[in-house]
Amino acid sequence: MTTNHIPSTQLDPITFEVLRRSFEYTCERMSLVLKKASFSPIIYDMVDFSNAIFDNNVELIGQTANCPVHIAAMHFSARASLEKFPVNELGPDDVIMLNDPYNGGTHTNDVTMTMPIFYDGELLGFAVSRAHWTDVGGGFDTHVIGEGLSLSPLMVYKGGEPNTDLINIIKNNSRTPHYVEGDIQAQMGALQAAKNELTRLADKYGIDVVRQGMRETLDYTQKMTKNAISQLPDGEYEASDYIESDGFTDDPVRIKIKLTVNGDRIGVDFTGSSPATIGPINSPYANTASAVYYSLKFFLNPEAPANAGMYRQIDINIPEGTWMNPTWPSPVLGCTTASSSKVTSAIWLALAEAIPDDIVAPTCSDANWYTASVTDPETNETHVFSDLPAGGWGGTPASDGMHVTMDPLGNCQNLPAEVAEVLFPVRHNGFEMRTDSAGAGRFRGGVGVRTEIEFLGRGELIWMESSRTLEGSPGVNGGLHSAQQRQLLKKTDGSLKTIGGVAEDGTWYPQMLGGIRFQPGESFVFESTGGGGWGNPFERDPELVAKDVREDIVSKEKAAHLYGVILTEDLEVDIEATKEKRKVTSNES
Numbered sequence: 149m150t151t152n153h154i155p156s157t158q159l160d161p162i163t164f165e166v167l168r169r170s171f172e173y174t175c176e177r178m179s180l181v182l183k184k185a186s187f188s189p190i191i192y193d194m195v196d197f198s199n200a201i202f203d204n205n206v207e208l209i210g211q212t213a214n215c216p217v218h219i220a221a222m223h224f225s226a227r228a229s230l231e232k233f234p235v236n237e238l239g240p241d242d243v244i245m246l247n248d249p250y251n252g253g254t255h256t257n258d259v260t261m262t263m264p265i266f267y268d269g270e271l272l273g274f275a276v277s278r279a280h281w282t283d284v285g286g287g288f289d290t291h292v293i294g295e296g297l298s299l300s301p302l303m304v305y306k307g308g309e310p311n312t313d314l315i316n317i318i319k320n321n322s323r324t325p326h327y328v329e330g331d332i333q334a335q336m337g338a339l340q341a342a343k344n345e346l347t348r349l350a351d352k353y354g355i356d357v358v359r360q361g362m363r364e365t366l367d368y369t370q371k372m373t374k375n376a377i378s379q380l381p382d383g384e385y386e387a388s389d390y391i392e393s394d395g396f397t398d399d400p401v402r403i404k405i406k407l408t409v410n411g412d413r414i415g416v417d418f419t420g421s422s423p424a425t426i427g428p429i430n431s432p433y434a435n436t437a438s439a440v441y442y443s444l445k446f447f448l449n450p451e452a453p454a455n456a457g458m459y460r461q462i463d464i465n466i467p468e469g470t471w472m473n474p475t476w477p478s479p480v481l482g483c484t485t486a487s488s489s490k491v492t493s494a495i496w497l498a499l500a501e502a503i504p505d506d507i508v509a510p511t512c513s514d515a516n517w518y519t520a521s522v523t524d525p526e527t528n529e530t531h532v533f534s535d536l537p538a539g540g541w542g543g544t545p546a547s548d549g550m551h552v553t554m555d556p557l558g559n560c561q562n563l564p565a566e567v568a569e570v571l572f573p574v575r576h577n578g579f580e581m582r583t584d585s586a587g588a589g590r591f592r593g594g595v596g597v598r599t600e601i602e603f604l605g606r607g608e609l610i611w612m613e614s615s616r617t618l619e620g621s622p623g624v625n626g627g628l629h630s631a632q633q634r635q636l637l638k639k640t641d642g643s644l645k646t647i648g649g650v651a652e653d654g655t656w657y658p659q660m661l662g663g664i665r666f667q668p669g670e671s672f673v674f675e676s677t678g679g680g681g682w683g684n685p686f687e688r689d690p691e692l693v694a695k696d697v698r699e700d701i702v703s704k705e706k707a708a709h710l711y712g713v714i715l716t717e718d719l720e721v722d723i724e725a726t727k728e729k730r731k732v733t734s735n736e737s
Contacts, residue, residue: 159360167349167361168368168453171210174345175199178277178338179212185337187330188282190534193567196280196560199338201346202226203362204235204271208456210365215558216442217435217488218258218278223456224434225260226276228252232301235271238264241308243339245332246301247284249292250476254435254484256284256296261304261332263339267350272358275342277335281328283519283532285321287610288662290396290426292477297321305336323521323532369457374412376449377461380502384408387497389490389513389622391615394427395660401425401471405494409502414448415463416440416495421470427660428479429471429613431487435480436472437464439491442556447499447506482613482660485515485536489555493621496542500624505545509587509624509680512539512596514633515555516676518612518661523605524573525668531572532610535563535601540586540594540678543627549594549679551581562599573604582631582675583700587620588710589627589681590688595701596631596676600638607666616677617649617659627681628710635661638671649675685711686730690721 159167178199186192198218200211206226211219228251229244246252247259260278264271286296297318304311315332319325349358385407390400404420424430431439441459448458466473471487474480493510500507519534536558541549554560565576578600587593612635620630635648646652648659666672693713696702707713712733714725 159357159364163353163357164361164364167353167358168365170345170349171201171362171365172453174201174342175210175212177341177345178275179214181341182277182279182334182338185330185334186279187334188324188327189563189567189571190282191279191331191334194534194536194561194563196536196558197278198222199277199342201342202274202276203359204273206230206274207366209273209362211454213559215560216445217254217438217484217557219454220438220441220459221254221434222260222276222278225252225278226262226274229262229301233303235264239307240266241305242303243305243336244301245304246299248298248300249432249480249483251300252434254432255481256286256298257281258484261335261339263343265343265346267347267355270355272346272350272355273362275339277338279331279335281331282534283322283324284318285323286481288395288481288660289428289479292479295428295479295481304332323530365453366455366457369452369455370460372449372452373458373461376447377409377414378412380409380414382409382411383502385498385501387494387501389494389497391429391486391490392618393658393660394425394429395658395662396426398658401429403472403490403494405498407495407498407502413461413463414444415465417465418470418472419465419467421467421472424469424471424474424478428481429483429486429660430474430478430480431472431483432480433466433473435483435488436466436491439488439557440464440495443492443495446508446556447503481611484557485517486613486615488557489513489515490615492556497622497624504625507624508544509542509549509589509593509627509682510621511541511549511555511679512616512630512677513555513621514539514613514615515557515560516612516614516633516674519610520607520672521610522573522603522607525605533563533568533572533574536560537562537597537599537674537676539596539676540630542587542593542621542623542679543589543591543682545682546591548591549586551594552597553594575602575604576600577602577671581700582678584703584706585631585676586678586701587623587628587630587681588685588706589623590683590685592681592688592696593621593623593630593679595678596633598673598675600671600673602671603666603668605668607670609661609664609666609672612648612661614648614659618656620677621680623680624682626684628685630678630680633659633677634675635659636673636675637664637666638673640667640669644673686734690726694719694721
């Protein structure tokens with residue numbers, strides 16, 4: 149039965165909860181369709197995409213747990229699209245596409261499609277789908293145009309009919325044209341799934357009740373966020389982090405954060421951050437704002453529905469001209485991976501001053517995204533593929549950090565070895581947890597990974613962003629840094645050459661890579677880091693340290709040096725020697 153009246157006050161609790169959960173379910177349906185219909189491994193296997201629905205004011209109503217760095221940036225894309233194509237000029241099944249970093253986008257690989265949803269001729273809301281495409285023709289550059297085809301808002305579907313001229317232009321500017329059309333259709337399918345679900349809701353409850361549900365969902369999250377901020381002690385809390393270089397200079401690029409908690413509002417100020425860089429790590433405003441929102445979400449009632457109601461309580465100041473808010477044509481290729489992860493790290497370090505007993509130590513603070521090409525030695529065909537080697541998360545107030553898990557910026561996955569070897573002329577020769585990569589602490593961080601990919605034909609590392617090559621991820625409350633990250637080239641004779649990070653002789657090589665070539669049989673080796681430690685390592689239970697040694701998470705030598713735990717030849721705790729070691733070390737400190 150359809151109810152068409154406008155609620156006079158508010159929805160009853162059951163109707164509200166059904167609608168609230170339906171908004172989330174709508175986005176889950178979108179993601180299921182996109183994942184199953186897409187052509188690119190980075191979408192269907194690595195899950196580098198996000199889907200969301202917005203109300204008729206372009207406020208985020210529902211989302212899936214895909215890439216947090218996408219979600220809060222997507223409304224910038226949707227609003228930019230609607231500035232170019234006003235709603236009164238749009239019809240059913242019109243879809244607008246963009247990826248312009250300086251017009252609502254982030255980096256050029258993230259392509260956003262926006263579709264209005266009408267019900268009985270009235271605008272109900274918008275469906276938005278963003279996916280990371282394997283290749284849009286760019287690479288490592290000092291100008292944003294060199295990073296690939298940049299599309300300001302353009303109509304890719306009109307009344308459900310594809311703009312074949314636009315699609316052909318995109319295909320002609322990609323090294324993977326065989327993915328493009330299928331991925332566009334998959335994103336269109338996701339948008340249609342949202343239309344179907346919201347139409348079903350309007351059929352059941354009426355458009356006015358659904359709109360009321362959207363308003364109340366936003367207000368509900370705002371109320372929960374206000375309550376969460378009110379639990380934080382008022383004050384100003386500052387922290388900083390950095391990327392070692394932008395790939396063109398050896399100067400560190402710093403992010404400076406000041407959090408101001410005042411009652412039920414929180415301010416985030418980036419004043420003092422480094423100016424825009426020559427290299428491609430700059431972060432457009434939309435990307436930086438999105439990183440702020442998801443970084444705070446972990447500690448501002450994570451149980452609250454994820455929507456724009458949270459944004460209402462957060463004030464953001466990002467000075468223009470800094471690398472956190474650059475102007476055209478600064479390159480931005482690493483913004484979603486390298487840059488946003490440093491926003492998270494800096495915010496969590498600042499929160500460690502406000503809520504030390506509740507904070508989590510920074511993660512590996514990097515997605516370590518790379519894109520490579522390889523030529524098939526038999527057909528001479530060139531393939532392009534990407535991967536996201538994960539690292540460890542930081543220790544928590546109650547537990548150790550997670551091993552080999554994607555940075556908070558995304559719920560993405562690494563490219564499975566089996567898929568890579570079927571689709572591309574490469575061989576995976578190693579994927580193993582990295583001993584001693586976690587930050588030591590009362591609760592240690594999770595460990596990183598060592599991965600090795602052999603090129604069977606001529607290869608090139610088109611682009612890799614990474615960091616943490618000088619001192620790893622910081623700990624909190626007395627916890628220690630994790631290990632350093634490193635990139636290496638393994639020659640056919642088995643010898644290793646450091647191409648990023650600190651070499652065996654102490655030489656440091658900038659970690660932003662591009663144009664590194666590999667001969668057939670040579671391999672790319674990457675060593676990711678773990679998360680930072682939480683608390684004093686000498687307060688860790690010696691039995692847990694012994695267990696870590698037996699599981700190759702910590703070496704016997706580091707157990708003694710970092711934790712003060714002495715083990716027997718059978719890797720059991722030598723209780724008396726451990727007490728003496730910790731006592732002596734504490735006295736020396």
